[in-house]
Amino acid sequence: xxxxESNMNLENQKPGNMETAMKSTSVAGKKFDHFKGLSMVxxxxxxxxxxxxxxxxxxxxDGFQSGWLVSVRMSIAGMLLLAGVSIKSGPMRTIAxxxxxxxxxxxxxxxxxxxxxxxxxxxxxxxxxxxxxxTMLQYxxxxxxxGYLALRQxxxxxxxxxxxxxxxxxxxxxxxxxxxxxxxxxxxxxxxxGLVSAITLAFYSLxxxxxxxxxxSATIVGWAMLIGGIGMSFITPPWRYTGHSSLGAWWLxxxxxxxxxxxxxxxxxxxxxxxxxxxxxxxxxxxxxxASIIAVAFLHVQMGLPAMIGGVCILVTVAILALNRPAERPxxxxxxxxxx
Numbered sequence: 483x484x485x486x487e488s489n490m491n492l493e494n495q496k497p498g499n500m501e502t503a504m505k506s507t508s509v510a511g512k513k514f515d516h517f518k519g520l521s522m523v524x525x526x527x528x529x530x531x532x533x534x535x536x537x538x539x540x541x542x543x544d545g546f547q548s549g550w551l552v553s554v555r556m557s558i559a560g561m562l563l564l565a566g567v568s569i570k571s572g573p574m575r576t577i578a579x580x581x582x583x584x585x586x587x588x589x590x591x592x593x594x595x596x597x598x599x600x601x602x603x604x605x606x607x608x609x610x611x612x613x614x615x616x617t618m619l620q621y622x623x624x625x626x627x628x629g630y631l632a633l634r635q636x637x638x639x640x641x642x643x644x645x646x647x648x649x650x651x652x653x654x655x656x657x658x659x660x661x662x663x664x665x666x667x668x669x670x671x672x673x674x675x676g677l678v679s680a681i682t683l684a685f686y687s688l689x690x691x692x693x694x695x696x697x698x699s700a701t702i703v704g705w706a707m708l709i710g711g712i713g714m715s716f717i718t719p720p721w722r723y724t725g726h727s728s729l730g731a732w733w734l735x736x737x738x739x740x741x742x743x744x745x746x747x748x749x750x751x752x753x754x755x756x757x758x759x760x761x762x763x764x765x766x767x768x769x770x771x772x773a774s775i776i777a778v779a780f781l782h783v784q785m786g787l788p789a790m791i792g793g794v795c796i797l798v799t800v801a802i803l804a805l806n807r808p809a810e811r812p813x814x815x816x817x818x819x820x821x822x
Contacts, residue, residue: 533742
């Protein structure tokens with residue numbers, strides 16, 4: 483009886499009132515989806531930042547090698563990601579990329595140079611330095627992207643892009659010298675690998691564009707992770723590791739693989755259904771911020787005021803480039819984060 487009465491009430495409502503109610507519901511739903519997207523990308527960024535700090539503990543306290551962690555992380559994450567894609571979309575869609583020789587070659591290059599390159603250089607920078615500095619240096623990647631696109635399109639960068647480049651260079655200088663321009667405040671190898679991670683991040687962001695237009699992003703990333711992990715296994719096999727084996731160490735390894743890779747990637751990619759690429763880029767700054775806070779608070783990493791100012795300059799660079807992005811459509815994985 484209540485069901486019949488409710489239907490009668492709906493029929494007796496004026497069309498204008500029903501239309502207004504539907505619009506209000508639609509607006510509320512869009513606001514909730516937007517908030518959900520913002521929360522998801524922020525969660526992914528924080529997980530990436532925390533995993534970098536966890537890796538620092540594994541390298542500097544437990545004696546693990548960066549190459550070993552990269553091979554384990556990429557191999558396991560790649561297999562799990564591909565398994566998820568196969569269950570969701572079917573095995574034929576998962577292997578579709580291998581049916582085209584050119585696409586298969588691009589995928590292999592993306593996995594070795596792009597994903598493996600950025601993963602190994604990033605973790606090596608953390609190993610010789612710390613998670614905060616390594617993450618900040620990697621965030622200079624958009625500067626190399628800006629320079630490459632300016633050369634390719636044969637046009638000068640805009641004023642805002644010039645400002646971003648200047649801020650990034652100034653920030654990097656302050657970050658690695660801590661204001662004392664006569665010496666490095668971090669190990670030279672940490673700076674070198676951090677710079678390499680920024681360059682490989684630029685390649686990682688630009689190279690797979692054609693593949694991402696033809697295939698699902700999770701499929702491309704899953705195969706690239708597995709390819710990179712297998713490639714690294716020839717140098718540092720997962721079954722051969724050096725380091726202090728303990729329950730705490732293996733818990734950190736599990737966190738880096740599962741939460742710092744799979745969960746972080748999933749929530750980041752899913753967030754792009756609800757927010758723009760610019761918003762995702764801005765909120766991905768939560769990664770270096772979380773890495774810096776945890777490194778300073780719990781690992782007692784020393785960061786002077788000049789180094790902190792340098793980090794802020796780099797984050798402002800990301801904000802400037804994100805706000806001046808011409809396209810406002812979601813672009814999976816080509817954002818940093820990544821990137822990871």
